[in-house]
Amino acid sequence: MTEPPPPPPAPSQADLSRERIVAAATELFAEHGYDGTTTRTIAAAAGLNVATVAYHVGGKADLYREVMRRAHEAELAAVGGALRDFGARAAADPAGAAVAFADRYLDFCLERPDVPALWMRRWLADAAEFAGLEEEYTRPLLESVRDALAAALPEVPPERAELAVWTVLWTVHGFCRSMIRGQVPRFREHLHGLVLRELGLGGER
């Protein structure tokens, strides 16, 4: 907040097209995977010619990497913000802070269902040439959450925090793929209890 952000420059035509391509690719890669998506499908979904994909993004592989990079950036922002709020609240109300954190992550996944899908495809190494993205993106994020939890909750051993994060992550991601809107409240309630139990914060019942 040291200076007012400069007004964003008017996006050029190239920026607009590039955004449409990346947006279309994000949805298609999340839904059908790398090998299941063709550059022609992406171009058609973006309302552009096939050649423009190579023109703006450089190629299918680069486009995939860009999609993954953005998905990770969005997740990083959401998790980072939630972790800050968690840290500020954890000392006074560890249980409430943990539940709020899980809630925000669930909300993020419900709002951006492509992120868990891409996360899972990354996990499966959907395309062998992108196996490195897993270690580049997912692992550090997981470890940062573990460390933040362990730092703010000194009574929780880091190993337990890590496995708790692991369990919550997979449970939420798995749920988001089969999301039936009516089941969200029920799942959210289960998630609250799960987090408290796995962190040993008095959720036993």
Place this chain on the structure above:
Amino acid sequence: MTEPPPPPPAPSQADLSRERIVAAATELFAEHGYDGTTTRTIAAAAGLNVATVAYHVGGKADLYREVMRRAHEAELAAVGGALRDFGARAAADPAGAAVAFADRYLDFCLERPDVPALWMRRWLADAAEFAGLEEEYTRPLLESVRDALAAALPEVPPERAELAVWTVLWTVHGFCRSMIRGQVPRFREHLHGLVLRELGLGGER
């Protein structure tokens, strides 16, 4: 056990080739998905010509369905056996029975890592044309486990049992993809506590 099983007839050459094709396809589909696997790769891994795949199995799509069918059959057998043992033991020792059940499922997934991988690919609807396999295989299995748990543990409400199964399933499957052999004992211990806590069987600590 009413009659001694007849000695299995000597497998014909066709049977041998078919098995080699299915075995190779299982591994490749699990590792690279449907679109990421070619009939040529499968044939090469089986040490056969491309044409023999079509000759024995009918086509790539039929082969994929066969692979999924067998993976589900194997899982059904493992889960079925574990559920029977669970039912026999649950009344006297619900906690021990639940832990033993989770243990056997983990062992099965470690022994057949292709099954969780195929399970996850089915979940992602790796190939859109096979979206039905999810509801055909996974859902009923999940519900049968939920019902068996709820029946043997009357103090556990079915809804809680379902979400417990859900959480355990995803946690185990996710772990099996990133399996690092040295971490298995630590994960197993976590899994025991997870099961007891999620079923409310006195695992709080």
Place this chain on the structure above:
DNA sequence: GTATCAATCAAACGGTTGATTGACGCAGGT
């Protein structure tokens, strides 16, 4: 008015895909 440039397009490129064909080797029965 003219030259320039970014952005887009239809068309075509070489390569790969799943599937098919027809020939070949070889067992077992006649």
Place this chain on the structure above:
DNA sequence: ACCTGCGTCAATCAACCGTTTGATTGATAC
């Protein structure tokens, strides 16, 4: 010795893949 049917193979097919090409458009600069 001769046939018959099964299993396998190399060769081939049309369709599709990602990428490239050359031409066209419309706005901008001089």
